[in-house]
Amino acid sequence: QVQLVESGGGLVQAGGSLRLSCAASGRTFSLYGWFRQAPGKEREFVAAIPRSGGSTHYADSLKGRFTISRDNAKNTVYLQMNSLKPEDTAVYYCAARSDFTYWGGTYYLPRVYDYWGQGTQVTVSS
Numbered sequence: 001q002v003q004l005v006e007s008g009g010g011l012v013q014a015g016g017s018l019r020l021s022c023a024a025s026g027r028t029f030s031l032y033g034w035f036r037q038a039p040g041k042e043r044e045f046v047a048a049i050p051r052s053g054g055s056t057h058y059a060d061s062l063k064g065r066f067t068i069s070r071d072n073a074k075n076t077v078y079l080q081m082n083s084l085k086p087e088d089t090a091v092y093y094c095a096a097r098s099d100f101t102y103w104g105g106t107y108y109l110p111r112v113y114d115y116w117g118q119g120t121q122v123t124v125s126s
């Protein structure tokens with residue numbers, strides 16, 4: 001059974017940090033992504049990292065505060081979030097792509113990913 005299980009969400013004060021984890025199981029994936037969705041808003045891209053190689057990608061507005069990383073031995077992807085702001089409040093979703101065909105520059109599109117976690121709530125208080 002293929003699963004993506006997120007953890008690490010919670011309530012934090014503005015300026016604080018959280019690290020989200022996404023444990024993948026059941027198969028190998030080519031690309032991992034983090035997305036988030038705030039109430040009343042569309043799901044938006046946060047960050048992406050391929051299973052191999054050193055490239056990472058971020059939403060422009062989050063560069064410098066968020067860091068995506070992976071541990072292939074543990075099949076786990078992380079999202080370190082620093083200097084959190086109230087506007088970062090959202091449900092954060094881990095996503096994974098099972099197709100090993102190169103995705104090019106489309107890493108930020110939800111349709112590129114075919115597996116999704118259940119989401120973890122991040123709430124940043126002011």
